[in-house]
Amino acid sequence: MLKVNNLHTHHGYLHVLNGINFELSEGELLAIVGSNGAGKSTLLGTLAGVYRASSGSIEYKEKDITKQNVQRMVSSGIILVPERRQIFSSLSVKDNLMLGAYHRYRRDHKNVHNEYEEVLELFPRLKTMLNRPGGLLSGGEQQMLAIGRGLMANPKVLMLDEPSLGLAPLIVKDIMQILRKLCDERGATIILVEQNVKAALKVADRGCVLAHGQIVISGTSHELLNDPKVQEAYFGKVEAAKV
Amino acid sequence: MNSKSLKLIYNNSILGPIIFFVLLFCVPLVSSSNYLFSILTMVGFYALVCIGLTTLTGYAGQISLGHAAFYGIGAYSSAVLTGTYGLNPWVAIIIGAIISAVVALIVGIPTFKLKGYYLALATLGFGIIVYTLFKELSTITGGSNGFFGIPPISLFGFEFITDTSYFYLIWIFVFFAILFTRNIIHSRIGRGLRSIEGSEIAADAVGVNLMNYKLQIFVLSAIFASVSGSLLAHYVSFINPDLFVANTSIFFLIMVIMGGKGNIWGSIVGAAMYVLLDEILKHYVPMLLPNVGGQFEIVFFGILLVLTLIYMPDGLVPRFEKLISKFKKKTPTNGALQSTISANATGGDNK
Amino acid sequence: MSNKRPILSVENLTKVFGGVVAVDNVSFTVDEGEIFAVIGPNGAGKSTLFNMITGVLPSSSGNIYFQEKRLNRKKPYQIAQMGITRTFQNLEVFDNMSVIENVMTGAHITMKTNILTAGLRLPSVKKEEIKTMERAIEALEAVGISDLAYEMADRLPYGSQRLLEIARAAISNPKLILLDEPMAGLNSEESRQLVEVILKMREKGMTFLFVEHDMETVMSISDSIVVIDNGVKIGEGTPEEIYQNPQVVAAYLGDEEEEGVEAYA
Amino acid sequence: ACSSSDNSSETKETSTEPAKEDAATAEPSGDGEPIKLVGIFSSSGGAAALGEPELETIKMLVEEKNAAGGINGQQIELITYDDKSDQNQAILAMKKALTQDEATVVIGGTISGNALAMLPLAEQYETPYISLAASKQVYVDESGKARKWVFKMPQDDQLAVERILQYLKEKNLTKVAWLNVANSYGTGGHDEFKKYAPEYGIEAVIEDEFEATVKDAKPLLTRVKKENPDAIIVWGTVQESAVVIKNIRELALEMPILASHGIATEQFIEVAGDAANDVILPTGKLLVADSLEDSNPQKEVLLSYSKQYTDKYNKPASTFGTYAADGFNIAVKAIEAKGTDRAAIRDFIENELGEYIGVTGIFNITPDNHMGLAPDSFEMVRIQSGEWVLEN
Amino acid sequence: MEVLSQMMQLLFSGLTLGAIYALIAVGFVVIYNVTGILNFAQGEFAMLGALTCISLVNMNVPLWLAIILSIVIVAAIGGIFERTALHTARKSSVTTLIIITIGVSIALRGLAILIWGTQVQTLPPFTDNTPISILDAVLLPQNIWAVGISVVILILMMYFFNYTFVGKSLTACVVNPFAARLMGINPEKMSLFAVIVSAGVGALAGTVIAPISGATYDMGMMLGIKAFVAAVIGGLTNAPAAIAGAFLIGILEAFTEGLWSSGLKDVVTFSFLLLILFVKPEGLFAKASGKRV
Numbered sequence A: 001m002l003k004v005n006n007l008h009t010h011h012g013y014l015h016v017l018n019g020i021n022f023e024l025s026e027g028e029l030l031a032i033v034g035s036n037g038a039g040k041s042t043l044l045g046t047l048a049g050v051y052r053a054s055s056g057s058i059e060y061k062e063k064d065i066t067k068q069n070v071q072r073m074v075s076s077g078i079i080l081v082p083e084r085r086q087i088f089s090s091l092s093v094k095d096n097l098m099l100g101a102y103h104r105y106r107r108d109h110k111n112v113h114n115e116y117e118e119v120l121e122l123f124p125r126l127k128t129m130l131n132r133p134g135g136l137l138s139g140g141e142q143q144m145l146a147i148g149r150g151l152m153a154n155p156k157v158l159m160l161d162e163p164s165l166g167l168a169p170l171i172v173k174d175i176m177q178i179l180r181k182l183c184d185e186r187g188a189t190i191i192l193v194e195q196n197v198k199a200a201l202k203v204a205d206r207g208c209v210l211a212h213g214q215i216v217i218s219g220t221s222h223e224l225l226n227d228p229k230v231q232e233a234y235f236g237k238v239e240a241a242k243v
Numbered sequence B: 001m002n003s004k005s006l007k008l009i010y011n012n013s014i015l016g017p018i019i020f021f022v023l024l025f026c027v028p029l030v031s032s033s034n035y036l037f038s039i040l041t042m043v044g045f046y047a048l049v050c051i052g053l054t055t056l057t058g059y060a061g062q063i064s065l066g067h068a069a070f071y072g073i074g075a076y077s078s079a080v081l082t083g084t085y086g087l088n089p090w091v092a093i094i095i096g097a098i099i100s101a102v103v104a105l106i107v108g109i110p111t112f113k114l115k116g117y118y119l120a121l122a123t124l125g126f127g128i129i130v131y132t133l134f135k136e137l138s139t140i141t142g143g144s145n146g147f148f149g150i151p152p153i154s155l156f157g158f159e160f161i162t163d164t165s166y167f168y169l170i171w172i173f174v175f176f177a178i179l180f181t182r183n184i185i186h187s188r189i190g191r192g193l194r195s196i197e198g199s200e201i202a203a204d205a206v207g208v209n210l211m212n213y214k215l216q217i218f219v220l221s222a223i224f225a226s227v228s229g230s231l232l233a234h235y236v237s238f239i240n241p242d243l244f245v246a247n248t249s250i251f252f253l254i255m256v257i258m259g260g261k262g263n264i265w266g267s268i269v270g271a272a273m274y275v276l277l278d279e280i281l282k283h284y285v286p287m288l289l290p291n292v293g294g295q296f297e298i299v300f301f302g303i304l305l306v307l308t309l310i311y312m313p314d315g316l317v318p319r320f321e322k323l324i325s326k327f328k329k330k331t332p333t334n335g336a337l338q339s340t341i342s343a344n345a346t347g348g349d350n351k
Numbered sequence C: 001m002s003n004k005r006p007i008l009s010v011e012n013l014t015k016v017f018g019g020v021v022a023v024d025n026v027s028f029t030v031d032e033g034e035i036f037a038v039i040g041p042n043g044a045g046k047s048t049l050f051n052m053i054t055g056v057l058p059s060s061s062g063n064i065y066f067q068e069k070r071l072n073r074k075k076p077y078q079i080a081q082m083g084i085t086r087t088f089q090n091l092e093v094f095d096n097m098s099v100i101e102n103v104m105t106g107a108h109i110t111m112k113t114n115i116l117t118a119g120l121r122l123p124s125v126k127k128e129e130i131k132t133m134e135r136a137i138e139a140l141e142a143v144g145i146s147d148l149a150y151e152m153a154d155r156l157p158y159g160s161q162r163l164l165e166i167a168r169a170a171i172s173n174p175k176l177i178l179l180d181e182p183m184a185g186l187n188s189e190e191s192r193q194l195v196e197v198i199l200k201m202r203e204k205g206m207t208f209l210f211v212e213h214d215m216e217t218v219m220s221i222s223d224s225i226v227v228i229d230n231g232v233k234i235g236e237g238t239p240e241e242i243y244q245n246p247q248v249v250a251a252y253l254g255d256e257e258e259e260g261v262e263a264y265a
Numbered sequence D: 001a002c003s004s005s006d007n008s009s010e011t012k013e014t015s016t017e018p019a020k021e022d023a024a025t026a027e028p029s030g031d032g033e034p035i036k037l038v039g040i041f042s043s044s045g046g047a048a049a050l051g052e053p054e055l056e057t058i059k060m061l062v063e064e065k066n067a068a069g070g071i072n073g074q075q076i077e078l079i080t081y082d083d084k085s086d087q088n089q090a091i092l093a094m095k096k097a098l099t100q101d102e103a104t105v106v107i108g109g110t111i112s113g114n115a116l117a118m119l120p121l122a123e124q125y126e127t128p129y130i131s132l133a134a135s136k137q138v139y140v141d142e143s144g145k146a147r148k149w150v151f152k153m154p155q156d157d158q159l160a161v162e163r164i165l166q167y168l169k170e171k172n173l174t175k176v177a178w179l180n181v182a183n184s185y186g187t188g189g190h191d192e193f194k195k196y197a198p199e200y201g202i203e204a205v206i207e208d209e210f211e212a213t214v215k216d217a218k219p220l221l222t223r224v225k226k227e228n229p230d231a232i233i234v235w236g237t238v239q240e241s242a243v244v245i246k247n248i249r250e251l252a253l254e255m256p257i258l259a260s261h262g263i264a265t266e267q268f269i270e271v272a273g274d275a276a277n278d279v280i281l282p283t284g285k286l287l288v289a290d291s292l293e294d295s296n297p298q299k300e301v302l303l304s305y306s307k308q309y310t311d312k313y314n315k316p317a318s319t320f321g322t323y324a325a326d327g328f329n330i331a332v333k334a335i336e337a338k339g340t341d342r343a344a345i346r347d348f349i350e351n352e353l354g355e356y357i358g359v360t361g362i363f364n365i366t367p368d369n370h371m372g373l374a375p376d377s378f379e380m381v382r383i384q385s386g387e388w389v390l391e392n
Numbered sequence E: 001m002e003v004l005s006q007m008m009q010l011l012f013s014g015l016t017l018g019a020i021y022a023l024i025a026v027g028f029v030v031i032y033n034v035t036g037i038l039n040f041a042q043g044e045f046a047m048l049g050a051l052t053c054i055s056l057v058n059m060n061v062p063l064w065l066a067i068i069l070s071i072v073i074v075a076a077i078g079g080i081f082e083r084t085a086l087h088t089a090r091k092s093s094v095t096t097l098i099i100i101t102i103g104v105s106i107a108l109r110g111l112a113i114l115i116w117g118t119q120v121q122t123l124p125p126f127t128d129n130t131p132i133s134i135l136d137a138v139l140l141p142q143n144i145w146a147v148g149i150s151v152v153i154l155i156l157m158m159y160f161f162n163y164t165f166v167g168k169s170l171t172a173c174v175v176n177p178f179a180a181r182l183m184g185i186n187p188e189k190m191s192l193f194a195v196i197v198s199a200g201v202g203a204l205a206g207t208v209i210a211p212i213s214g215a216t217y218d219m220g221m222m223l224g225i226k227a228f229v230a231a232v233i234g235g236l237t238n239a240p241a242a243i244a245g246a247f248l249i250g251i252l253e254a255f256t257e258g259l260w261s262s263g264l265k266d267v268v269t270f271s272f273l274l275l276i277l278f279v280k281p282e283g284l285f286a287k288a289s290g291k292r293v
């Protein structure tokens, strides 16, 4: 359904993505991990049309969408939940959520309201603060809001940039479950960039490790969980830190 | 590490300014046109105001739409103290600067609690109030009729009457103002100021006393404006309130932005552009389009201003610098971006 | 921890936003040289607590003492000058400056230049500048991003910006550093390195108060932990104690995090 | 719009092409300097409505003069500048005129502020300067003496005020309301009023100002209404006076309205509409030239200027143009008599010009009075259904 | 009785002034809300509207049609202004953009002199303008028009920004254009839309003012500044509040002038503004900004 071919992206002089290739089918959940500055956010940004790819192609449902701008991406159902949350700080929580459904609000009025109820079920905390300006929420609450807003779009392809950032452990688990459900029940395709590697790989179908703008390891999540290199880099934390 | 390392982020060389000013001060050797010097003198007045304003706008991120008020306070202080009370002009300039500084302090303390446009408006309001006072306090200022008969300035018996002498006088002031502010910008104070624009909250958290810095710079810029106003008064010998309307403040800001608000040289370039553009338009518009009037120059001026800013959003000087650094940078070291970045970061100086 | 002199004590601190009680009567004491963690669910009031300690928000009631001096009503910059610096949950780098200038700005309070000496550029000013620059490089080396020193700060990836904030907070040699979720956005390898940096700084005599959701880190490096939920303190103690606390487990950790628990218990 | 855009801010012109060649070949008169006439007017900006007719008049007259062979056979080189109604621009223009162009005579300075800013330069560079701005300060220095190099063409505000006061006294309207626009024109008038009203036994029951950008003066007028004066004097220029006078009518205040000479243009009637009816004002004789008695020495001059201007620019002549016309004619007389020596020109105007019958009035310039007009250069007129009618 | 009638008169004047300021202030706020720019050319839209309308009437176009046409024409000019100037420079800093609007206003003023000259022109009142006397105070139908139109705009704006989805998405664009894009909102389109609407409202303001105080090429400047004050007093981001601020300023000016002195009117207005800013730095009716750390 989504096919990425030899994708390159530059920031100014800096060559950030250096030939990315992968393919995703409907209902699949891909986890991307990698160190700080590897280009994960840049990859998602390129897929979402925020950054322009300098070469390579992105195909969605057999159509080349490499040059589409963000608005077009959104209307074809490719949604990005960005790094840093990007809340509309002076708008209320409710308005923030509603704007998530901007691209289909007019067509799909009724469903939007159903979705709204569903999102609030997922994040009961938000229910208590519907009229509070989004910018006044706590970090984690804002993260919930950003994810909720992404869900409001009824995405076909959902990309999340570190959704667990700032969330309490309990909630992280819930969110991973929700994402899984989204794939299984609605057939959404999800790309998940995560630093919480274990949690991510647990729900993902497949995973890959990004380094210096290239995919260096990829496989099923099971394979990755058991890959010694991955283990060393990502799960070795406790012992090492215990000094 | 030595002072070389500082060069990586700040270009503190004094060479640039000295070359510039030596060249400038040589102009009288090649030309004796009084008209040229009166134009350069005018540029000098504006540049002096703009140097302070640039620091305020470009580094502290504060827009002031009220600097004509300080310009006016300086001018009227000089006028009244020398014209009415017969004081020495130099004393009057200093008293004017002190008055401006005090006024700036009084206005600044409540005003700098405001952010962004609210500040712009507060200063605009302040400017209009001061303008109205110039008009209404007619027993002191002469009201709308203006103040006539301001004596010329003199030093050790030498009277600054000719345009050439005044040209030297004002540009010496500009020279020291440039050095002084440049030094400030490339220091702890400059970083403190810029940090305010970057993130007020974080600036606060590293111990930068925002209010204090903004005030200091505001006062400094008020003093520059005031001195410039005083010098203007002694130069033209007649002033009236209309010189200090809100529009004047707006034009100061235009000069700053045109020149490049992140760069003190921008203030000179902006002031020069403003004055020269006017003179050039006056000269060429009628050649291109005979039979149209001064109005057309206004249209041209507006359009040129817009075009300049569309194509050089950061102003003329940064654009110029970018060209230079592109030209110079043939052998990038480890970080290809490095030199351009640091040039941008410091809004460094052209050489 | 041998010397147990308190450096920061918070007494009955409360913050009310309109109708919401974000922090409710919270008290605790941080000892010198400690690494002290504050944990709790989202919206519990942790950042609000930090904001009160650093003077960003006024408290509604209660007291904060830093080395026996009362902090209430002090401005943030005054508090910074007393030796408390911090990082921000939502990142507040000076994005109009290069990385090194960011860090040099962090050294603001350790410098003496004023507007007059700066304007006249006395030799002392120059000396001070050079020294600060060298220290800034060191600070960047410590967190491992000195190769980015001359980049514009806003072009750094998220994780590096976090490290930059830490370097900026540390350069002024503060007595107490408040870190709001320092590990967010870092992967485990990077967190591990950061933990080492923190431990090293502690050796130099700094005290840390930090908020973190990454339990592995919290459990591994903190000396004491306070747990707040809905603004109320629901637990306090060593990592082991906290892990045994059923209230904390129910409110925050979730009961099926067994594998993790075993790791430290 | 076409004719009004006919001016340019800097045009070195010797009118027609063949005339220009004449200029090159013409035998220089006197000491051999060319006749350089510089005009500095506010032909754009706030005072454009005043500056435009001045500029047009000068251009018209220079063209005519050059076509007729110039002065003593020498062509006049006219250089004009637009000061954009801005003081600093005026200074720059003046400086250029005196140092770069080396003007023989400078005519201009549309508004007082600009004229005042320019005149120290005229004194410094010892060049005759004929000012077209109204303020008395322009030709009288602080000590009350005439400024050496400056002459002034328009009547003082004082004359207009005195003329109004005279009228009020005649009509026995002693308790008046004084309202002036809040700018130098307004306060200038007000100062004169305060000085001379007691002499004529006129008392102001209320004195106040209104903005030049006034939208609604009724708040001010409610205070006037309360004082119930015998007459209201509205001292301003066209737009603001029209608004105030309209508001007076709307409030149904019945007392006579007197206005300044600043509204003496057709435009006022257009803008104020019906409200203009019965407004009484002093004005130069231009507006009522037709109805002057034939014996009036100015009548012929007025009619010919008015016709010439209207023929050329296809619009009614304005009082401001007459200042420029007089300034030019006086300069020409002096140059005809003395050549291009600046000091000689100045001396001529001061001592030898004698009684000069101009468009604005009859000038009697003396060493003590560099304007030389008397109150009778104003006529009182009343607006009646869009026409200017001489008030007895 | 006399005092009462004077007060009434002052109130009427204040409301009229307020209405005029309000119509321009609304444009300010709409553009600010969507683009984050203070549009210094806003007053020029009123000037263009007034003068265009006058020209059309002089060409014997019926008044109502002339008004509509001038609104359309000025809205189109606004659109061109947005596309050519604001849009092309959209990546520049806000200060630069503000100066660009100043540049545009300078150019428009010059253009207006070229087309219409410097002379004052008038427009006939919308309807028969016989003064209506209420308690000895007079009210002109044109003033009622002015107040009426601004109240209608007030209601429309209130509804639009608070209750419509498009209104919210307009706000979203300035709060966080990047996120707005990610929601599929096109900030550029929104900005175009906002400028067109404000230009139209500005033109309407011009046609309302012209019968009251005449129209000249330079009428926009002071109107713009006063409207700016009104908008800030209201809180800058909130159109209804800006209108309320405008009425407040109008009434304050009328009463200062009527009871004290006209010369000091501006001093009073701006002192009031400063007072408000110092006491309530975010304006009288500001909404929470949503900023914290």
Ligand SMILES: Nc1ncnc2c1ncn2[C@@H]1O[C@H](COP(=O)(O)OP(=O)(O)OP(=O)(O)O)[C@@H](O)[C@H]1O
Pocket (backbone or CB within 6 Å): A011, A012, A014, A016, A034, A035, A036, A037, A038, A039, A040, A041, A042, A043, A083, C154, C155, C156, C157, C158, C159, C160, C185
């Ligand atoms: N706007 C930009 N301009 C210039 N360079 C950029 C920009 N954004 C990112 N970069 C550079 O691109 C590289 C990759 O950044 P990116 O944000 O994609 O990393 P990441 O993998 O998401 O890291 P993190 O885990 O810290 O979020 C970094 O070296 C960064 O400096």
Ligand SMILES: Nc1ncnc2c1ncn2[C@@H]1O[C@H](COP(=O)(O)OP(=O)(O)OP(=O)(O)O)[C@@H](O)[C@H]1O
Pocket (backbone or CB within 6 Å): A129, A132, A136, A137, A138, A139, A140, A141, A166, C017, C018, C020, C021, C022, C040, C041, C042, C043, C044, C045, C046, C047, C048, C049, C089, E292
């Ligand atoms: N200015 C404010 N106005 C109203 N409510 C606020 C304000 N600031 C914070 N809150 C609320 O107070 C509560 C505590 O917020 P705080 O940011 O302290 O939480 P936190 O513990 O840091 O959470 P997280 O782990 O998600 O960052 C939250 O519910 C938040 O919405």
Ligand SMILES: [Mg+2]
Pocket (backbone or CB within 6 Å): A040, A041, A042, A083, A161, C157, C158
């Ligand atoms: Mg990232």
Ligand SMILES: [Mg+2]
Pocket (backbone or CB within 6 Å): A138, A139, A140, C046, C047, C048, C089, C180
């Ligand atoms: Mg928090």
